[in-house]
Amino acid sequence: MGVRSLAYIRIEAQDLDAWRSFGEGVVGAAATAESDADTLFLRIDDRPWRFCIEKGSRDHFIAAGLEFPTEEAFREGVAKLRNAGVELTDGDAATIKHRQVKGMVMCQDPGGNHLELVWGNPVAGTPFVSPAGVSQFVTADMGLGHVVFPTDKYEETRSFYKDLLGFGDSDEMRVMLPDGPEQGLGMSFMHATGPRHHTVAVTEFPSPTGLIHTMVEVSNIDEVGLALDRAVKAGVHISSSLGRHTNDKMISFYMRTPSGFDIEYGCDGIQTHDWSRYTPTVTAKEDLWGHTWDFGN
Numbered sequence: 001m002g003v004r005s006l007a008y009i010r011i012e013a014q015d016l017d018a019w020r021s022f023g024e025g026v027v028g029a030a031a032t033a034e035s036d037a038d039t040l041f042l043r044i045d046d047r048p049w050r051f052c053i054e055k056g057s058r059d060h061f062i063a064a065g066l067e068f069p070t071e072e073a074f075r076e077g078v079a080k081l082r083n084a085g086v087e088l089t090d091g092d093a094a095t096i097k098h099r100q101v102k103g104m105v106m107c108q109d110p111g112g113n114h115l116e117l118v119w120g121n122p123v124a125g126t127p128f129v130s131p132a133g134v135s136q137f138v139t140a141d142m143g144l145g146h147v148v149f150p151t152d153k154y155e156e157t158r159s160f161y162k163d164l165l166g167f168g169d170s171d172e173m174r175v176m177l178p179d180g181p182e183q184g185l186g187m188s189f190m191h192a193t194g195p196r197h198h199t200v201a202v203t204e205f206p207s208p209t210g211l212i213h214t215m216v217e218v219s220n221i222d223e224v225g226l227a228l229d230r231a232v233k234a235g236v237h238i239s240s241s242l243g244r245h246t247n248d249k250m251i252s253f254y255m256r257t258p259s260g261f262d263i264e265y266g267c268d269g270i271q272t273h274d275w276s277r278y279t280p281t282v283t284a285k286e287d288l289w290g291h292t293w294d295f296g297n
């Protein structure tokens with residue numbers, strides 16, 4: 001029993017006001033009452049928060065919280081990492097309280113991406129009300145969504161998630177870039193034990209912000225379209241037009257967050273409830289349609 005889902009992400013940002021108006025007005029997440037001048041907590045469901053944006057001197061990804069479903073699974077996972085010689089830092093009482101979990105350890109994957117491995121299922125106890133009128137984000141046992149990490153140790157990083165954290169292959173592709181290597185750049189999409197097609201993907205793409213993108217899912221195409229309208233109206237950079245991915249069938253667009261990485265905003269991603277019957281795919285063409293990229297500046 002490995003990691004079930006993505007619990008949360010933490011981000012360092014220079015401009016929390018920009019994040020607040022983007023998070024609330026465009027994404028449709030709700031800033032919580034615990035937010036202050038140094039920290040912005042955004043919630044999208046019954047969890048107390050899913051995004052923690054911390055004021056700092058740069059715009060950069062800090063860490064992803066990966067969640068085990070039970071204390072037993074967490075202990076098993078931590079033991080596996082320890083036996084493999086992965087350097088672990090136990091979360092202290094203040095950190096555990098801040099994350100509102102029951103237990104946590106911190107480590108890095110071989111690509112240097114920071115992870116917080118947690119267990120505990122905090123419930124806010126008050127209903128989530130989207131300030132932008134989003135009816136629902138698709139979360140629960142699917143988790144927050146997914147993250148795509150850069151790595152310069154591609155195979156080693158894949159093995160870390162698969163052999164130590166219980167992930168499995170969902171799909172792999174090689175992305176050809178005009179000035180890129182002849183064999184393309186590897187992209188590996190891996191599922192946790194929850195039904196989401198991929199919770200973590202790793203790629204040989206570099207990323208100055210430490211994260212290629214994160215994804216949130218809403219319940220229908222109208223919610224995606226409305227988010228696109230809000231983004232355009234707010235002058236947010238649209239990194240990719242609407243499209244449907246070949247592998248997870250997500251219909252989505254991508255927009256630039258105030259921290260420089262993208263958020264994929266989509267619906268209709270496939271769910272797999274019995275991974276033992278799933279055969280990983282190798283995708284030759286990334287999209288069934290759409291997803292025209294504008295990397296901007």
Ligand SMILES: [Fe+2]
Binds near residue numbers: 146214215264
């Ligand atoms: Fe994605």
